[in-house]
Amino acid sequence: MAASAGIVVTGTEVLTGRVADRNGPWLAEALRAQGVDVGSVVVVGDRPEDLRAALAFLAAGNDLVITTGGLGPTADDLTAAEVGAFQGRPSELDAELEQRIAAVVAALSARRGWDTEPESAAAGIAKQALVPAGATVLEPVGTAPGLVVPVADGRSGPPVLVLPGPPVELQGMWPAALAAEPVRRALAGATELRQRTLRLWRTPESELAATLRRVDDQLTGLEVTTCLRDGELEIVTRYEPDADDAYGRLVAAVTADFAGTLFSDGPTVDELVARALDERGWTVAVGESETGGLVTARLTEPAGASRRVLGGVAAYANSAKEQLLDVPPATLVDGGAVSPAVARALAEGARVRFGADVGIGVTGVAGPGGGTPEKPVGTVHLAVVGPDGALAYSDRLRGDRAAVRGRTGTLAVHLLRQLLLGGPPA
């Protein structure tokens, strides 16, 4: 690897988990696509000393340091000034930039109907127009400009690329950031870096470990990482092009040992299912109880979902299961609302009521309440009904309410995959 970058994500709201960071992972992947390696992402709160420590840590071993966030108008937004100080370049007001930001804020205030006192608006704008001496300004996508701040003359160290926190602004500014001369120079040594993924369904990590140990001496040049999550075992491999043969040997070994559970050489199960539905021109509908809308929301996440997903009914109440999805009252009484028969009836009801080719039915106990000795928390029943047949699956899942709901969603998508594509059972 001939070029590397370190990322600082700022914001106490990220550090404490009130906001999930989307920028670190996005940047790591965008840099990987440029052949730039990212070894670590440091998340810091809004304290200057923590930001300075993170900058020093990452500047020591990288060709470029990138910061995200902390460019707003409030006093806790201190990234630009701190980066300037760190690089030995005190900040100055850029009067032309100030005017451009003022124009953006005025347009935004008009659209939003804000009635900010001119004085306080001006103070915020002036703060956002402070630029470290000698820095390159990246035009704002929102109200905050980005910056490329080289180290002061006579000192050594990588440039720091300062990007705004809102993902839409950061991503909108990225092409200009990559094109900026100091960034191009810093990343000049980047070489092609490939990343490939294999996905197995329900293979224990220890079995894969045995395979990897067996072929270990044939995998020189590969950086292999594995991750088990919700029953899916992902094998992600990064390598430079000259290790292409080694990657072929890895694929051959995994295919030989796990032909029955290897379900993807790249796409996610959601992507495979969407493609398979589109290829057949099939539509799908959902009747779900335990997951409360989550399965439908997951199926409608990708762009273009409306051509393959007709909709779903989240039916907590038994009356809703009966009246909106035609679940027979006797079925609800016989085995209770959490039973394989109800999952099947939910799938059939959704299929008929929406007029879809495939119906998915989900019921279960997400917890933390509602469990019984016969049907403990984590009990789930799923069914998928298509034009040519049906599949059912039951399980008892571990984890808290959010984990049980999320895992049930993964099970539902895998059961749908099995109906559409065959392959390893859900």
Add this chain to the structure above:
Amino acid sequence: MAASAGIVVTGTEVLTGRVADRNGPWLAEALRAQGVDVGSVVVVGDRPEDLRAALAFLAAGNDLVITTGGLGPTADDLTAAEVGAFQGRPSELDAELEQRIAAVVAALSARRGWDTEPESAAAGIAKQALVPAGATVLEPVGTAPGLVVPVADGRSGPPVLVLPGPPVELQGMWPAALAAEPVRRALAGATELRQRTLRLWRTPESELAATLRRVDDQLTGLEVTTCLRDGELEIVTRYEPDADDAYGRLVAAVTADFAGTLFSDGPTVDELVARALDERGWTVAVGESETGGLVTARLTEPAGASRRVLGGVAAYANSAKEQLLDVPPATLVDGGAVSPAVARALAEGARVRFGADVGIGVTGVAGPGGGTPEKPVGTVHLAVVGPDGALAYSDRLRGDRAAVRGRTGTLAVHLLRQLLLGGPPA
């Protein structure tokens, strides 16, 4: 602040965003509750040199370093051995621990129907039973034990607490970790640290900045951070108990300046809405198009949701809007499926069909396709209908498909809050 900790989150899958980290934020909050300050979280991939660099960075300025993840049976799980080496304590096989892990794996394999070769299972178990000399073992919650690894005799530095990656295992092990003698000693200086939150709806950050500047000299001892997200402006303040009066002055200033938009002194809008529904004994149902199940899924996230949420219909297809939610065909023709009238009809249909006290209706264009000059991507219409009246709201949102869907969900919950509690309009 008299005790501080640094957190290392390991795993290439986290670094590259394939898995969202839940452990860093959870630990930061759990430590805060103990009065322990966390200045930064470092996310590293599965490369030993990156882990070592992160350990060195955090050991320099903290009383305790915590690692999460990298304790599995595969070769890329290297945390325990690397931490041992970093602390000057080479790892040795703990034969009794190996037997206990073997028993757990055997039980798990039986339950899951795994058919792992004994040899490869044994290799994985032996790897997980390697313990740095002199470390304290925390009993496994899953298959991986945790560790507390003090620095080698004669060297100085904080102990490293090694925790497993799966959140259910990490959280299950936390009480034992806090009780371990080396951890207690490291955190002995912890003092009480309060955290309070104020939430404003649709206040521009620049207005709040003006208020904070005005009272700045009265806020000594407070660490104030603000965060604007989806129209909500959060003010999170941390302080030691002797700054309680200063916090009172901050609350007074914000209340005086923003009485019309301050909607919470702590709880999230989702919590406020759940409480208000429970207090009245009201139920709610959702008819949603653009958000595809997301609004229902969000309302059913909290434990106990089934007593207040009867369900929802995600109706992408117009036929589903008509047949499941009684949206009049003429309404769909007149203004199109994305219109205030359809939002209102979806809300009324959901209310009637589920027999709920309150109905929520949502329609819009999430994008990236489907926009027109009259109804561009981001156009959303919402309605809430209750026993005593109805509210409507329309907007044009920025951002990509995921952002538009997510923000629409926030708008829906705020519109519901307004119906239930009055206060600032959505």
